Amino acid sequence: MNQADEFLPGEGNAPGAGDESSNAGVVAAEVRGKLTRNAPLDRLVWFKSGGPADWLFEPADLDDLIAFLSRQEEGTPVMALGLGSNLIVRDGGIPGVVVRLGKPFATVEVQRDNVLECGGGASGILVASTARDAGIAGLEFLRGIPGTVGGFVRMNGGAYGREVADILLDCVVVLPNGECVNIPAADLEYSYRHSRLPDGAIVVSARFKGTPGDPAEIGAEMDRIAHAREETQPLRSKTGGSTFKNPEGDKAWRLVDAAGCRGLKMGGAQVSEKHANFLINTGDATSSDIEGLGEEVRRRVSESQGVNLEWEIKRVGRP
Template identity: 50%
Template sequence: MIALPEVRGKLLRNEPLAPYTWFRVGGAAEALFIPADAEDLADFLKALDPAVPVTVLGVGSNVIVRDGGVEGVVIRLAGRSWAQITTDGDTVTAGAGALDSMVAKASAKAGIAGLEFYAGIPGTIGGALTMNAGCYGSETKDVLVSAWGLTQAGERVDYDLADFGYTYRHSRAPADIIWIEATYRGTTDEPEAVAARISEITSRRETTQPIREKTGGSTFKNPKGHSSWKLVDEAGWRGKLHAENGGGAKFSDLHSNFMINPGEATAADIEGLGEAVRADVLAKTGVQLEWEIKRIGRR
């Protein structure tokens, strides 16, 4: 059993992670830490044995937790202290645990345009910073000003937009930084106009994506010159059930770049489906699909 520092937040051992993910699959964390605030997290990281693996889990919207569980400590930034959103003029500051959709709504209320696209992303600000999240023609890099976080040694680091080196769904910032807060800059607009654009994005998402299913969002990044959903569809995988060790997983009939757990799928079913499709698409088209969904833990 790993030695863990004293904390003010919540520290759970052998905690099942499936309830914390949108796919509702996966094994347990050796330890799950939900820190009370940034100071609690920094103190914990400074005292933790650096040999203990650390994994950050947001709302679990874009991740497969493997059936064997996750070694070391899983950190989840959940609760009011991590989800604060404030506005000032044309800027928005949000905690890493704030839902992207709530940041979009807060921006609209303050009459700040430019962050409407966040209404279409089912995750948190921490994840958005890590992967330059975007949709419908806009990305995090278009509105981000700066962010700060903690290293796994508990030391604060500050990043301006240029430091991230953002490209499509990628950042050159060290992957082990735990983001705490981000500041964005939009443009002033009438709140009603911003809210109307958010409503349009929300309606479009509800009619084109299986958001009420156990899903993980977009499975694959779009290869240059291609749409992943078209490649998956043309390879014949839309709605086709695939099972490895459980009840099976499939790509949605509604959107063929969204995998879903239609019932009792295992993590192996879901990841196995993704790998089977990658191999099939490569064989048929010569195009290599790259995972957008993160896979963590032991098989």
Template identity: 50%
Template sequence: MAWRDNLPTVRGKIARDTALAPFTWFRVGGPAEVLFIPADPQDLSDFLRALDPAVPVIYLGVGSNVIIRDGGVDGVVVRLAGKAFAEISVQGELITAGPGALDSMVARTAAKAGLAGLEFYAGIPGTIGGALTMNAGCYGRETKDVLVSAWGYDRTGARREFQNADFGFTYRHTQIPGDIVWMQATFRGTPDDPVAVQARIDEITSRRERTQPIREKTGGSTFKNPQGRSAWQCVDEAGWRGKLHGGAKFSELHANFMINTGEATAADLEGLGEAVRADVLTKLGVELNWEIKRIGKVK
């Protein structure tokens, strides 16, 4: 691990062999060889330019839609945290947000500015960086419907700019190269009464609180919806709602949400997901695909 002794000079924070579980909603997972929290976008760009290109780099936001495996993560984990990555601004009908901005805050900022169309972000537990990566959406709307453009850095630290059409958006997927780390996105809203927009956000928030286990150690939707069906119905029909697997289970409230009941390992969670996928395929003939990202090494 000689590379760890020759890391680039940064203005942010660097730590070695740091536990990642506290940075994820599931609260599981092993350590990062190196954890880097950049001071701002330029600090990240400079770091990437100077880092040995053979060293793998993985990016982490608020950790809402990820399982860090128990064996930890090789290379560098970059956590985009702090005000420098979470700024939101409005100019006319355009809303600009950093990758660390919470989706729900983008929705509320748009509402205050009297801009409609981004209300669905109030129902997504994550950040804009993740929303861009997976075309996040809910309640009939997706990121593709409101995005104008975005820019980020590639693995070399070079700036790359993309328009909506460049993403090749499909359901929970884009065609953008996997090494891009997003730094800023611009969305277009539609002028509307701020009170009316906020009322729709309040309804989405209320619905989410009634139907999802938002106060548990969870990670949002576990599986993508298969064609013509809802993933939660498949999990439920196969008999997995509330059924324990180690310290993990699918929520009684929403059968597509996995929960760490308190003592789960990453292996429990991923093992549960794989067991359900196999059972649903056998019983229902339906293939469920993961929506939650799993990264790192099995212990």
């Protein structure tokens, strides 16, 4: 694990683009949030594996994020990190800047007409619970997705028959050059677990619209979702959520199971015995183990079932 260097608010001596010790030409001066060089990411992702970020930036607020990104050299890689659930960070780490939205971006506000305005760092549980308390139905499914609003918007997150495309009105994103824009839901051209959100764009807020509902009924549906997840998914393991997209008309777990991959191991990685579409870190898996196991599963499913599974988990960074 690399030694991390932290540059806290008010420090004006952070290395800039001309400092040979800095990574990826990142201009690091004058941040009000927290900026860390060679920042370990394994502790921040569910798999608990992977290399460091060249730079990890946790902005103090929206203005801090905009100012920081607007100073970066054109072409500097930028990636947003939420709860780290649906993610494999490769062992070589992530080039450029990883932006993690903390408490300043984790707010949820109830507006008129059954609309919630949610920060990009707000969790699905917080959004669903706030909607329940306000008597807003239709967002219960977010209780079943481990992640934050930013990730939901980018990936068109969904579960239990609903997805973000059903509830999103619009979102505000900051582009890698620091430009802040509002994008209507229609412009994202949503499809299954995919959007046309530009690469490197960071979702800082989103507006979701529900329908009037009874808080007790909404709460009961959220409890049902939570119970279903507990019963069927390896929630107590170091995992990354659903590994592969469901092919049209079929289920990824069924294909993995039919290919004889349930329980299959590679290094410290294993296909879950509880749910065959989950990979788990049994304790000391590298990200290479986890990704390699996923590719082996894909190969076996292709050979035995004639289906090419697509990754749902995002894989990022250097091999």
